[in-house]
Amino acid sequence: xxxxEQLKEIFQREKEEILEDFFTFLRFKSIATDPAYKxxxxxxxxxxxxxxEKIGLTAEKWxxxxxxxxxxxxxxxxxxxxxxxxxxxxxxxxxxxxELWTHPPFEPTLxxxxxxxxxxxxxxxxxxxxxxxxxxxxxxxxQLPINLxxxxxxxxxxxxxxxxxxxxEKSERLQADHTLIVDxxxxxxxxxxxILSARGLVAMTITLTGSKFDxxxxxxxxxxxxxxxxxxxxxxxxxxxxxxxxxPGFYDEVAMITPSEKSELDFDFDVGKFESQFGAKATxxxxxxxxxxxxxxxxxxEINGIAGGYAGNGFKTVIPAKATAKISCRxxxxxxxxxxxxxxxxxxxxxxxxxxxxxxxxxxxxxxPFRYSPHSxxxxxxxxxxxxxxxxxxxxxxxxxxIPITPELxxxxxxxxxxxxxxxxxDKIHAPxxxxxxxxxxxxxxxxCRSIELLGEK
Numbered sequence: 001x002x003x004x005e006q007l008k009e010i011f012q013r014e015k016e017e018i019l020e021d022f023f024t025f026l027r028f029k030s031i032a033t034d035p036a037y038k039x040x041x042x043x044x045x046x047x048x049x050x051x052x053e054k055i056g057l058t059a060e061k062w063x064x065x066x067x068x069x070x071x072x073x074x075x076x077x078x079x080x081x082x083x084x085x086x087x088x089x090x091x092x093x094x095x096x097x098x099e100l101w102t103h104p105p106f107e108p109t110l111x112x113x114x115x116x117x118x119x120x121x122x123x124x125x126x127x128x129x130x131x132x133x134x135x136x137x138x139x140x141x142x143q144l145p146i147n148l149x150x151x152x153x154x155x156x157x158x159x160x161x162x163x164x165x166x167x168x169e170k171s172e173r174l175q176a177d178h179t180l181i182v183d184x185x186x187x188x189x190x191x192x193x194x195i196l197s198a199r200g201l202v203a204m205t206i207t208l209t210g211s212k213f214d215x216x217x218x219x220x221x222x223x224x225x226x227x228x229x230x231x232x233x234x235x236x237x238x239x240x241x242x243x244x245x246x247x248p249g250f251y252d253e254v255a256m257i258t259p260s261e262k263s264e265l266d267f268d269f270d271v272g273k274f275e276s277q278f279g280a281k282a283t284x285x286x287x288x289x290x291x292x293x294x295x296x297x298x299x300x301x302e303i304n305g306i307a308g309g310y311a312g313n314g315f316k317t318v319i320p321a322k323a324t325a326k327i328s329c330r331x332x333x334x335x336x337x338x339x340x341x342x343x344x345x346x347x348x349x350x351x352x353x354x355x356x357x358x359x360x361x362x363x364x365x366x367x368x369p370f371r372y373s374p375h376s377x378x379x380x381x382x383x384x385x386x387x388x389x390x391x392x393x394x395x396x397x398x399x400x401x402x403i404p405i406t407p408e409l410x411x412x413x414x415x416x417x418x419x420x421x422x423x424x425x426x427d428k429i430h431a432p433x434x435x436x437x438x439x440x441x442x443x444x445x446x447x448x449c450r451s452i453e454l455l456g457e458k
Contacts, residue, residue, distance in 0.1 A: 001453045002140055004389060004446060010136055011442050019115075021051070022128050022441070023108040025090075026117040032067045032091035033158045041067050041154055044090050048131075048152055055135040057150070062170065064162035067091060067154030071173070074138075075147045082455055083147035084378075085176035085413060086448075087405070088127035088183060089156035092119035093430045100432035113438050120436035121427035126182045127152055129441050133448035145456020149176055153405070156183070159201075159365010160405040167412040177415045178378035178455070181403060182448070185423025192386035193266070193395040194379060195419035199296065200331030200369035201402035202341045203304075206234070206348060207359040208323045214309075215319040225355035227323035228308045234351050235325060238301050242287040245301045247347045250340065255333045257297055264374050266395035267292050277426060295400035300330045301344070330402060337366040367404025376416035378455075385451040389443065420447070 011018070028044035031037040045061060045068040052059040052072040059072035070090075075083070095105040095118050103109040103116040110116075115125070130150070137144055151174065153163055167174065184195045210227040240246050269292035271282045285294035294300075308323030310316035329340050345360050352358045373379065374396045386394035403419065410417055422440040423429065 001457075002137075002449065004450065007136070007446050007449050008442070010140070011445055018132060018441070019110070019438075021132075022115070022125070023117075025124050025128055026108045026115075026119055027106055028090075029106050030091050030119070030154065031094050032155050034094060041091065045070055045154055048090060048127075051131060052150070055131065056138045057134070057148075062166060064155075064166055066158075066162040069154065069163065069166060070152045071149070071170070073147075073149045074134075074144050075149075076143055077145060077147045077456070081146050082178065082458060083149065083176040084452065084455055085174060085179040085409075085415075086130055086148070086150040087179065087181045087409065088130060088150075088152045089123045089154065090119075090127060090152055091154045091157050092122070092124070093157050095432070097432065102433055105432075105434075110438065114435040115438060115441070116433055116435045118434055120434050121185075121423045122429040122434070123156065123183050125436040125441060126421050126423065126444060129444035130182050130448050133445050133452070136445075137449060137452060145453055147176075148452070149174065155365075156405065159203075159363060159367070160408070161364035163405055164408045167408055171412040174413050175415075176413055178376075178381075179409055179413055179415060179417045180378070180382070180451070181406060181409075181417060181419045182421055182444075183403060184399065184401075184419040184421040185425075185427075187397065187425065189424055190390060190392075191395065192390045192392065193397045194382045194386065195397055195399045196265070196374055196379065197296065197333075197371035197398040198369065198401055198403050198406060198419065199299070199399070200335060200337055200407075201328060201365070201367045201404055202331065202337045202344070203326070203328040203363040203366075204341070204344070205361045205363065206231075206325045206327065207361070208234075208352070209321060209357045209359070210319070210355060211321045213321050215321070217317040217319050220319055224319055225353055226319050227356060228320060230353055230356045231306070231308060231323040231325055233353075234348060235303055235306075235327075237347070237351050238303070238327075243284065243289075244286050245299070247301070247343050249343045250299065250301075253335045253339065254299060264396065266397055269295070296398040297332060299332050299335060299340075301327060302330070303327050330400065331369045333369050333371050335369060337368055341366065365404045367402055368407040369402075370407050370410065370417075371398070372417055376418070378416050378418050381454050382418050382420055382451055385447055385454055388450060389446050422447070 029040040030044040049059045057072040062069040105118040108117040208227040305326040309320035383394045422444045
């Protein structure tokens with residue numbers, strides 16, 4: 001087994017090459033949600049496939065109705081050894097608002113130890129250190145100590161809409177004893193943690209229409225029902241004064257965590273640190289709910305975007321023809337995405353006034369919530385791995401985020417799942433000036449190398 005110090009020496013020795021290759025990866029404008037970037041998305045997938053082949057894996061490009069999926073494997077360890085499946089994604093979020101970036105989003109820039117680029121943290125950085133770890137083990141050991149499969153998709157940021165069908169089709173090829181989803185991180189720098197759960201997700205766009213075109217607010221005000229008014233009335237109906245979601249049945253299937261389950265997890269939340277770090281007050285939770293529990297054990301309904309009428313420079317006295325809102329619900333066990341979507345839709349339709357029509361478009365990529373045992377072999381291996389790398393105990397957390405594809409992976413691939421990674425809350429994921437620390441690129445590399453070796457000891 002390679003020591004941590006040996007692995008650090010290799011990383012430092014190859015750092016120039018690592019950065020050169022990583023920056024090439026980051027330059028692909030792999031925004032899968034925008035058809036204008038289709039060639040960039042396909043080019044990025046092809047680059048990954050060629051890179052995986054170059055380091056010694058057998059790689060394939062699996063076509064879907066959307067973005068290609070890259071699958072690679074090395075099964076030379078044989079049937080007596082365990083098989084690990086690694087998951088990541090190469091697609092990235094759009095860069096808007098571009099004017100708030102201080103570094104070009106697709107021209108990677110290293111500043112004070114941080115790499116600035118769209119996708120640097122989510123998820124190209126984590127996918128890339130995974131690949132480099134495999135490269136090192138193949139070069140230094142000659143052969144991997146376990147069987148390895150890696151799946152890198154290109155539609156995670158839009159809900160992995162086409163991946164479930166592919167998982168079903170390729171289920172036999174994907175089978176593994178354990179799965180690591182390398183798309184998560186720590187709550188604080190240098191405090192290792194594995195993630196054992198994530199919330200589910202349902203998202204939708206609500207469009208209210210009141211007229212064929214924008215109306216003059218002097219000629220028609222007080223006569224036509226303003227879609228903006230109808231929208232704010234609707235949105236205000238989602239919560240009561242205590243912060244509780246008012247939709248009938250919303251909480252009916254929430255499974256409360258037991259005291260024994262809670263005792264095996266790490267629950268801590270520094271309200272002061274949260275408020276100073278993000279400039280937001282921790283006041284949005286349901287009354288009487290602990291702040292940390294509010295982020296991972298309770299379901300939510302959030303208003304993500306509102307549009308209607310004129311909000312540019314100057315003034316335009318109109319009654320808009322349409323008003324739109326985007327909302328999302330984060331779900332916890334045992335809530336089901338389809339059930340919640342139906343409850344929300346029923347509530348919306350019951351609140352639409354006469355003179356207004358409503359259209360509700362469900363976003364693709366609905367995902368169920370999940371929660372896994374901290375006592376699975378892969379959870380215990382990753383806990384030991386993190387403790388070795390960081391020389392401190394590894395914590396076990398529940399996540400408030402959503403990885404919609406995780407329940408689908410669990411459905412089609414046997415074995416336990418753990419979510420890992422070294423992203424941080426202030427990496428500005430999905431925001432302007434997304435960045436990823438070079439030190440964490442090394443940490444992730446060390447974690448993947450060591451975890452594969454620890455699994456190979458059995």
